[in-house]
Amino acid sequence: xxVPIHALLLKESITFAELRHxxxxxxxxxxxxxxxxxxxxxxxxxxxxxxxxxxxxxxxxFSRTVKFLEYGIRPIYIFDGKPPAxxxxxxxxxxxxxxRAQKRYEQAAExxxxxxxxxxxxxxxxxxxxxxxxxxELLGCLGVPFIQAPSEGEAQAASLxxxxxxxxxxxxxxxxxxxxxxxxxRNLSLTGRKKHPKTLAYASIEPEMVDLQQNLQHLxxxxxxxxxxxxxxxxxxxxxxxxxVGPKNALKLVRQFGDNLEGLFSHVRWEAxxxxxxxxxxxxxxxxPVIRQPKISFGxxxxxxxxNFLVDQHDFSLERxxxxxxxxxxxxxxxxxxxx
Numbered sequence: 001x002x003v004p005i006h007a008l009l010l011k012e013s014i015t016f017a018e019l020r021h022x023x024x025x026x027x028x029x030x031x032x033x034x035x036x037x038x039x040x041x042x043x044x045x046x047x048x049x050x051x052x053x054x055x056x057x058x059x060x061x062f063s064r065t066v067k068f069l070e071y072g073i074r075p076i077y078i079f080d081g082k083p084p085a086x087x088x089x090x091x092x093x094x095x096x097x098x099x100r101a102q103k104r105y106e107q108a109a110e111x112x113x114x115x116x117x118x119x120x121x122x123x124x125x126x127x128x129x130x131x132x133x134x135x136x137e138l139l140g141c142l143g144v145p146f147i148q149a150p151s152e153g154e155a156q157a158a159s160l161x162x163x164x165x166x167x168x169x170x171x172x173x174x175x176x177x178x179x180x181x182x183x184x185x186r187n188l189s190l191t192g193r194k195k196h197p198k199t200l201a202y203a204s205i206e207p208e209m210v211d212l213q214q215n216l217q218h219l220x221x222x223x224x225x226x227x228x229x230x231x232x233x234x235x236x237x238x239x240x241x242x243x244x245v246g247p248k249n250a251l252k253l254v255r256q257f258g259d260n261l262e263g264l265f266s267h268v269r270w271e272a273x274x275x276x277x278x279x280x281x282x283x284x285x286x287x288x289p290v291i292r293q294p295k296i297s298f299g300x301x302x303x304x305x306x307x308n309f310l311v312d313q314h315d316f317s318l319e320r321x322x323x324x325x326x327x328x329x330x331x332x333x334x335x336x337x338x339x340x
């Protein structure tokens with residue numbers, strides 16, 4: 001879901017050339033879901049190898065990561081850990097939506113409506129533990145670091161950016177800003193297009209950057225007020241938000257009450273809308289468990305291991321795989337200094 005405040009934010013277009021020699025902390029789950037949603041057969045089924053193992057996530061992750069390296073961008077992938085208990089309602093909502101889509105896919109399959117099959121199949125995407133393990137093995141073969149976050153991946157990614165271990169966080173959600181990421185990059189895709197939810201249509205997109213401090217000045221609020229604003233319109237931990245309060249009204253309210261958050265949440269009758277105390281949800285954005293100052297290193301591409309994993313185990317084309325690897329240089333030399 002993410003927090004729906006993008007309409008309030010200033011955004012600047014950014015090119016891949018401008019990201020050269022930058023280290024980007026990437027929300028891995030966002031990318032994997034994108035690949036599982038879009039890299040499918042005509043009838044909506046995921047791509048598989050000759051053993052029936054799903055490969056859509058590996059195809060997307062390999063192609064995109066290699067392109068990042070070719071452009072001189074150094075990615076650090078962040079994988080979600082154990083979600084906060086308060087996220088269970090949002091997770092249940094997502095599971096229910098996937099179950100409904102699965103039923104509609106089966107109905108479309110009965111009448112061989114391939115367009116509907118593909119549309120509904122893309123809404124059933126789930127990341128299995130096996131997919132996560134395979135994605136991490138692939139990154140290891142590429143010499144690209146990844147971090148298993150103790151909890152929310154976006155919080156860990158934001159922590160890396162705050163600690164100057166990454167230039168920005170790449171995600172589609174504004175949650176990273178609430179977690180304190182100094183910069184958020186959206187639409188970090190190499191295709192220049194984005195699939196519309198629940199349809200087969202695509203829209204042209206360009207990468208865009210959202211600068212936290214620039215937006216706080218533009219909105220005339222503090223970071224704490226930005227968190228409160230997000231809570232008013234709804235987050236993954238209080239999905240409904242405050243009934244009748246949209247982003248513009250929420251901004252007016254946080255400006256009106258300033259630093260008096262107690263007064264703000266009393267005014268909107270928080271307890272009538274959410275059973276969880278506001279301070280509990282607020283603390284998830286300020287005190288989410290993360291690994292502080294993790295050791296990060298980029299290694300050499302382990303070519304033999306990579307070809308064994310992709311070509312021998314998962315039926316990737318040897319010629320195409322070697323061609324994609326051809327333009328990638330060695331990233332193992334030097335530290336992160338000069339790259340952030």
